[in-house]
Amino acid sequence: MLEVHHVFKTYEGQLLLKDISFNVDTGETVCLLGASGSGKSTLLRIIAGLEDSDSGSVSFNNLDLTSTPPHLRDFGLVFQDYALFPHLNVSENVAFGLKMRRLPQDEIIQRVANSLEMVNLSGFGLRRVTELSGGEQQRVALARALATRPRLLMFDEPLGALDRTLREDLLNELRKILHQTQIPAIYVTHDQEEAFTIADRVLILYDGRIIREGTPADVWANPESAFVARFLGLGNIFRGEVTGKTKEDGWKVESNFGVFTIRCDHKHQKGDKVHLLARPLSAESEPNIIHGVVNDVIFQHDRFKVTFDNGLYVHLPNAPTVGEKLTVQVKVECLA
């Protein structure tokens, strides 16, 4: 379906996108996850045709779109600030794309009704868009994009302006709709929870490159780099040095926080510097331990975040007292 090939883009003299390539398949939702300024919105606008890349190409079903203007690409785009047309009411906003396609009037009416129903806004048709709440406005924006039945849907931080509970509700509805319609989608966000909820596949954008790509579960389980682990906040990340092999085909790694035994597929040699990830969850079956004096205890819903005086932290079900000496068994992974 959609293929992005080796896209480069400079912005104000800075290389913003460096050799971006990926594709989106039928019915798939791909999430571009990155901090603000990582170039993800620019990438989206390049795909939409609203901006040109310096080099590289965007093609759909093997058809190069480089010279296709945005209005002929048939890609739906949903903005963070909704971009609803203030001079048109809800129905007219949803009907806009259909009118541009010069569909017959009765079909427009039918499709507008369907789209509004899909986003639970039936009966809102004659309202002014300026009278709607943020969540309602975003539903209208979604209905407007869905009504044209685009061959690709793109979302640029669509829930960024909404509060938390509303965001969760809308995200679930969006997931359902994308499943129902089977429209391939690209979803841009800086919020990893959002990304991991909605994505079939996650692309992590850092410094203009895609540094990790995979299913949410895969990316979570194998961040593969210190960058990704740090960005996703997976746990304690620190450096260590390989000191030798263990009997069970693992490696012994020495660090400021002690010596750890790790199992990985990397071909290490003695003396290699590696990044280690110590997940904060206590796991009794694990061979590695971290220890320290409790420095700070923060209540977090169903657990306590316990920080040691050496800077490491773990999640514990019960709160220890500050100053207590503690030893916790945790999973330690090698990030190469």
Next chain:
Amino acid sequence: METGKRDSQGRRTFLSARAPVYLSTFSRFLLWLLPLSFLLIAFFFPLARILALTLDSKTFTTENLLLVIRVVRFTFYQAILSTLLTLLLGLPSAYLFARYDFRGKSLLRALTAVPFMLPTVVVASSFSAIFGSRGLFSFLFPLSQNSSIFHPSPFTLILLAHVFYNTTIIIRVVGNALSSLDPKLEQAARSLGADPFRVWWSLILPLLRPSLFAASLLVFLFDFTSFGVILLLGGSQFATLEVEIYLRVLKLPNLPLAAYLSITQLICTIIFSIIYTYFSARATAQLAPRSIIFKPKTVKQKAFVALFSLFLTLFFILPLSALPIRSFFRLEADRGQRGDVQYGFTTDYYRELFVNRRGSVFYVPPIQAALNSLGYGGATVIISLLLGFPAAFALAKPTRLEKILDPLIMLPLGSSAVMLGLGFIITYGRWLTSPLLVPFAHTLVALPFVIRTLQPAIASIPQRLRQAASSLGASPLDVWKNIDLPILRRATLAAATFAFTVSLGEFGATLLISRPEHPTIPVAIERFLSQPGGLNYGQAMAMATILMVLTLTSILLIERVRLPNSGEF
């Protein structure tokens, strides 16, 4: 990490840093092509020709130098006097509107703003209709022939008309600053032991100083460049720079001298404009957290509010109503009826406008002037919208270069209308018969208003709306038709009405460049007023009334279609 901005709703946006380029350099060039070419041809080239004329060393005589000095001195004299008188009326008015709530306040406030929007010829005619030698007062108070209250001298009339015109500036600028002063400052000063007088003298006045200066300078600028009022009420013996330029072009032709006077005038206005910009930038006081407007309570307050608002009402209503009354009221003998004076209601002055009399001021029925005005007005609307739209589009998100272009576009507004006319005559004299010359001159004056109306409206359309439309399948033309145009419809209508109103009332430039057989309403009024006879005078009143009605209708239209927060001028 980039630094984000917060948008109007306080959300973080990265639009400014990451938004795609609004317009490419090439499309910016295309947008500017027409408006800049127009400015070059219609303003800067004629300006250069005027400058070139001043190089003629033969004009540089002691006699001419003395004349220029005399004219400049008188121009300053009348402008300073007018400004002081305007302050005298304007400051209490500003205080009245900023501090007190009373019945009919918004109506009175609107009334004080009306003259500012009226063409100069209408204001001049209004004052003539009430105080002039053929005016209502000389009929109502014939016994007090020598009383200067009812029969002011022409110079007093000029000053009064200037006050009438510009008081609204003081009310708006100083009044806004006054009403946005934090009342807690005043309360603090009182609690520290200052009496009301000291509060004013050492707290409020110093705080108001920048806006007071800014408003006074603006008033001064308008008085300094005033032309129609002085020519029509005073005649050519009151030679301000504007009037003298006009004389040296049409009556005692000496174009190099006219050029000298023009450049002197331009330099003065540019200096005052720069000082004005400096003060008006500092004139923004902090906004009052709550309103300090109250109903008058003490007897003193009640008396001030009642008497002063009554005086203001009279001062503004009298001239405005005298004009239409006088246009329907015969006060003297018609031609050939010397001695047999008939007083009373008449529609003759209007009926006469449709008659093409032999030996009259015109070669055509005078009403033709109204048709000419409407035609020129229509042409001005079309040309100024055609030029204003592209410029406003580019200026909606200006580049650094375009921020320099912006004041250049406003420059014709600051230069005198008579000078614009002089430039046209020098440069395009042989095309004086072209019907396009007058609308071009009017466009020069109207274009700044058109751009200032369109630009904020265009800037208020987020680029995302266009992007959203285009992602929904709208071609660039569809985007323009379905997004920009409908959203801009009101602003466009307002801009068009502005252009039309400016064209209707434009006097200085038109007087110089219009052909005798194609007069506009203001030119016709001037010609009627400069001719003897009650019938001519009556027709001037009738014409001025027509112009007043047309202008007021346009203003009402602008007020109705203007978005509530699209700014003031």
